[in-house]
Amino acid sequence: MEGIISYGAHIPVYRLDRKILNEVWERAGKGEKAVANYDEDSMTMGVAAARECLKGMKKDTIDALYFASTTPPFKEKQSASIVAAALDLRGEILTADFANSLRSGTIALKCALDGVKAGTARKVLVVASDCRLAAPNSADDSVFGDGAAAFLVGKEEVAVEMVGDYFTTSEFIDVWRLEHDKYTRTWEDRFIREQGYMPHLKKSILSLLKIYNLTVKDLVKVAFYAPNEGVHRAMARALGLDLKTQVQDPLFNRLGNIGAAFAPILLIGAIEEANPGDKVLLANYGDGADAHLLRVTHDIEGIRDRRGLKRNLESKLMLGNYGKYIKFKNLMEMEQTPDFRPRTSLPLLWRDRQWVYRFHGHTCKKCGKIQFPLQQFCMYCQAGREFLEEINLSDKKGTLFTFSIDERSPVIDPPNVLAAVSLEGGGRFFSQMTDRDTANLTIGMPIELTFRRIHDALGVHNYFWKCLPARS
Amino acid sequence: MRENIKDKAAIVGMGCTKFGERWDMGIDDLIVEAVNEALEDAQVGINDIQAIWLGTWQGSQPTEGSIPTGIVASSALQTQNIPVTRLENACASGIEAARGATLGIASKAYDLVLAIGVEKLKDVGFGGLGVLYPGRGEVVYGAFSTAPGRYAMAATAYFQKYGFSPEEGKRMLAEIDVKSHYYGARNPKAHLRTEITVEQALNAPTIAWPLGLYDCCGVTDGASAAILCPSKEAKQYRDDYVNIKAFGLAASPGWGKERDDYDFTWWDATEAAARQAYEEAGIKNPRKELDMVECHDCFSIAELIATESMLLCEPGKYREEFTEKRAYYHDGEMPLNISGGLKSFGHPIGASGCREIYEIYKQIQGKAEEPSRQIKNVKLGLSHNQGGHPGRFICGVCILGAP
Secondary structure: OOEEEEEEEEOOOEEEEHHHHHHHHOOOOOOEEEEOOOOOOHHHHHHHHHHHHOOOOOOOOEEEEEEEEOOOOOOOOOOHHHHHHHOOOOOOOEEEEEEOOOOHHHHHHHHHHHHHHHOOOOEEEEEEEEOOOOOOOOHHHHHEOOEEEEEEEEOOOOOEEEEEEEEEEOOOOOEEOOOOOOOOEEOOHHHHHHHHHHHHHHHHHHHHHHHOOOOHHHOOEEEEOOOOHHHHHHHHHHHOOOOOOOEOOOOOOOOOEOHHHHHHHHHHHHHOOOOOOOEEEEEEEOOEEEEEEEEEOHHHHHHOOOOOHHHHHHOOEEOOOHHHHHHHOOOOOOOOOOOOOOOOOHHHHHHOHHHHOOOEEEEEOOOOOEEOOOOOEOOOOOOEHHHEEEEEOOOOOEEEEEEEEEOOOOOOOOOEEEEEEEEOOOOEEEEEEOOOOHHHOOOOOEEEEEEEEEEOHHHOOEEEEEEEEOOO | OOOOOOOOEEEEEEEEOOOEOOOOOOHHHHHHHHHHHHHHHHOOOHHHOOEEEEEOOOOOOOOOOOOOOOHHHHHHHOOOOOOEEEEOEOEOHHHHHHHHHHHHHHOOOOOOEEEEEEEOOOOOOOOOOOOOOOOOOOOOOOOOOOHHHHHHHHHHHHHHHOOOOHHHHHHHHHHHHHHHHHHHHOOOOOOOOOOOOHHHHHHOOEEEEOEEHHHEOOOOEEEEEEEEEEHHHHHHOOOOOEEEEEEEEEEOOOOOOOOOOOOOOOOHHHHHHHHHHHHHHOOOOHHHHOOEEEOOOOEHHHHHHHHHHOOOOOOOOHHHHHHHOOOOOOOOOOOEOOOOHHHHHOOOHHHHHHHHHHHHHHHHHOOOOOHHHOOOOOOEEEEEEEEEEOOEEEEEEEEEEOO
16 A cells, blocks of 8 residues: 655754743743754755755655655755755656645645655655744744754555545645745634534544544554644544544644644654554544544554654754844844855856755766765866766765864854764765864764755855764 | 975065054055065165065955955056066965065075065954865855964864863963964054963864864964075165075975864974975974074964974973973074964064065064064975865965074
8 A cells, every 4th residue: 555655754853942041031831842943944954854854765666755844945846856966866756836825734644645646756755844933022932953864665565554535625824924925924723623623634634534433543653733732632632532542742831833844844743653454544624624544554664764754853052041032033124244245156056066965076087085065076086077077065974073163253152163073984064064063072973974055144044064073 | 307496585675564453544555555664674766676576465355256366466566567477375375475576586596585474354344264165065065164273273183182071171361372472562553462371271262173263373463574685685675685595396286184083283294395495495404493483373282283293392292392491482492473473463474475474584683573572593484375174275384594
């Protein structure tokens, strides 16, 4: 049966302790939420989740990539195409963005499943990612978190069968952003709960169970979306679920509501701890609702090494203060330093796309040395281009050879850590280091690579790779 | 058939502005101040000059994309349609101007020429040099890198390679800073003229760890100028002229820090430029034969690694030579940066190469302004000037000597 072959998640390393928000706004939030670093957006987080999902997977049978988000970095310009390049996928595939709805992730999952069932795609990669912004001091300011989830959908070696689903649509309006809105807008929470969330989600779940002649007692885990913790609990009770055993922890106090990626990442949380044979239910809400019946297979054992929800949650750095949150989320106009006028050149980035996006280096067929970035001549033996064979280096692990901590660099979150990274098997990457704790940098420490937004020079997002201390 | 340039060109006059934050002076004022001193020193007039080489990185950076040309010099000096070549090799632009002028004389194309190095850095509205980019993919590769950030990587690597703890390493660099300021304080034209202590250096704000404030050179306005003629004719101008013995210039392939075998603590282009110059000058044992060295210490770590890379010190032994043998003081075995160096004298990018030559010229003549800074019996000196950053250097070396 068709279903999920692999999964991957990305939760940004930074967490904001809600005490910091409480101090600034005199509120009473509990726990913490995940906050994207200043160089992350929904696209880069999606790339990170997808790389985890594709770990050890063949890429040449992926025939489509769907990117789902309510916060794609470009309003016009596809995100999926850049995600595909960063993943070093083939050019001859279908890419599509699914946007605007909090259900875009599960809608994309359904489309992927349909494509695989129809035989028009062998495998489809689905990436859901969001970093929504609520107005400072709004209720959602404290609730919203950032994160991404990815699934590889196909027919063979399926770890989680997608047994069936039930979709509804609805013109109900509860949360929205107008064309130029930076922050979400919302109607009264009681209206949303009583007329929107509760009846819509309940209907999808119960209709699906009815079709398959099941009751909630037959489900080992239920992973479902809710706008906040109170509403989530209300739904669990309304469905008659055992709160302790059946409900996938919604993690409002550790992660926050991560929008279009929320239900998908909760599904990852459910399946990464599930046993073969377990029935799992996934349900999502927004512009209607959908519910999905899934069954875990023995192939789940083969993908237990994925960095799913649990490992992502464990690896974290705390944001030190609200000032950092302001900078990461661009909440305030900051002083412009006259010395930094970032530049970009789209022709230059296009010419160098093989290493800027795909992180290709080359190996010299004459002297055997691996090098990055791509060159006209071998750095070591000066052999010409005809001797240089392009190879992907983005999945290489590395070690820190040397570094500096530049306090004067006009990055959004100084200091700028400059790193020389020795890649396993050869190659050296001169790089900015991100997601780092500057008090814990040591030569020789294990390093990974990550695709990030470098700057917004000339009004366009410019992406490239950085390094970071390896996450556990 | 190529000929050696040794002893073909002589410096017969030099000038150097007061280095510093010259809020009162534009780039043309700086050029005039330095050139007037040089003309007076050589006892010639501007109309006697047949050609000019001008070294500057970005001139005065008046507007974005405004590239300085030779007119920066001709308009300042009101020369009337003579050749002016503007040269740019980043921080090595100053020595390149002197090299161009020397080749002009050695080729017998001219009888009397002028080399100028100048930079007006303080008209831009910020401290430091701003952000530098490497060559390829420059918009994203190495974005937000600064000069201190890049040199600091070499310091981290040096500490690691030679077994210094960060504290020991920083202390070693602080001792270099103290020396620079000791001599800068004794040099009237220097930018930073305050002596400091090791503790002050260690407790100063971090610029790019492990480099602190005093590990970094001043951001300085200034100009320096040299008048050259064929050595055979130098006596017409003065008895204590100084001969050019050699130039070396090495542009690295630029992909050093990307190589697995590059360790940041040995600078190939620096070694190559020095070897070219030693060969041209016929120097077999530079450490013994050179009486003084002015090296491009834009950062304390640069003085250390450049000295080792120019074969003036065994690799990893700088500290021993410096703190135990006291070899690099004015009365030591190999006086090093007795001007105060770039760190204390200041570093107006395009001016520094010429300024180093000015220091050696004055020391050979026995005319260091402050007697406590005068090195005894200088016959042969080396000026080292380099642009770029570890792994991507363009390095110039000039050797000067008494006739």
